[in-house]
Amino acid sequence: QQQVKQSPQSLIVQKGGIPIINCAYENTAFDYFPWYQQFPGKGPALLIAIRPDVSEKKEGRFTISFNKSAKQFSLHIMDSQPGDSATYFCAASPTGRRALTFGSGTRLQVQP
Amino acid sequence: GAVVSQHPSWVICKSGTSVKIECRSLDFQATTMFWYRQFPKQSLMLMATSNEGSKATYEQGVEKDKFLINHASLTLSTLTVTSAHPEDSSFYICSAPGQLFNEQFFGPGTRLTVL
Numbered sequence: 001q002q003q004v005k006q007s008p009q010s011l012i013v014q015k016g017g018i019p020i021i022n023c024a025y026e027n028t029a030f031d032y033f034p035w036y037q038q039f040p041g042k043g044p045a046l047l048i049a050i051r052p053d054v055s056e057k058k059e060g061r062f063t064i065s066f067n068k069s070a071k072q073f074s075l076h077i078m079d080s081q082p083g084d085s086a087t088y089f090c091a092a093s094p095t096g097r098r099a100l101t102f103g104s105g106t107r108l109q110v111q112p
Numbered sequence: 113g114a115v116v117s118q119h120p121s122w123v124i125c126k127s128g129t130s131v132k133i134e135c136r137s138l139d140f141q142a143t144t145m146f147w148y149r150q151f152p153k154q155s156l157m158l159m160a161t162s163n164e165g166s167k168a169t170y171e172q173g174v175e176k177d178k179f180l181i182n183h184a185s186l187t188l189s190t191l192t193v194t195s196a197h198p199e200d201s202s203f204y205i206c207s208a209p210g211q212l213f214n215e216q217f218f219g220p221g222t223r224l225t226v227l
Binding site for chain 1: 116156
């Protein structure tokens with residue numbers, strides 16, 4: 001049973017645009033929500049993460065918005081660049097050093 | 113940030129042979145490591161949790177006798193794919209928790225191709 005649903009599956013934006021990727025979770029025990037970026041043939045790299053006690057977090061061009069009541073969170077990429085073209089995964093885990101449950105991934109293409 | 117390495121980065125083997133993949137935490141200790149598998153254009157799926165000094169915990173549907181995990185030290189976990197078959201061909205990725213809340217660091221992955 002998929003516990004983290006991610007959309008869209010793919011996304012194409014122009015350079016400078018603001019792609020938005022959405023995730024929804026079911027397990028109320030989740031309290032850590034990271035986003036990972038993955039390039040082909042590479043392992044995922046942590047971009048930004050949030051805990052449910054805040055509604056928004058910004059790090060550089062990346063922003064997470066979090067809606068605890070709706071059990072949804074999203075990633076916004078400001079001023080997107082062709083180098084941002086990659087697959088993005090949302091994930092979630094409960095408290096403690098627990099494994100991550102990943103969303104299905106979003107393939108982002110930023111056109112020059 | 114913390115660094116996790118994997119070796120080899122890619123391996124090709126014949127059907128029926130065994131392959132060992134190493135996962136190392138380079139600058140921190142990890143009593144727990146996680147092994148994921150990723151098929152082409154799909155997400156990462158947890159296979160097992162590797163625990164230093166004790167048996168690994170496997171996810172439902174993962175054959176523990178086929179995917180042998182040994183967490184020999186605080187910085188090394190190994191995954192051995194025994195009697196590999198073409199359907200085992202995949203991208204295997206390990207991760208280790210860092211010191212901060214829930215953060216996890218991923219290795220670069222190992223591409224396994226079974227002929």
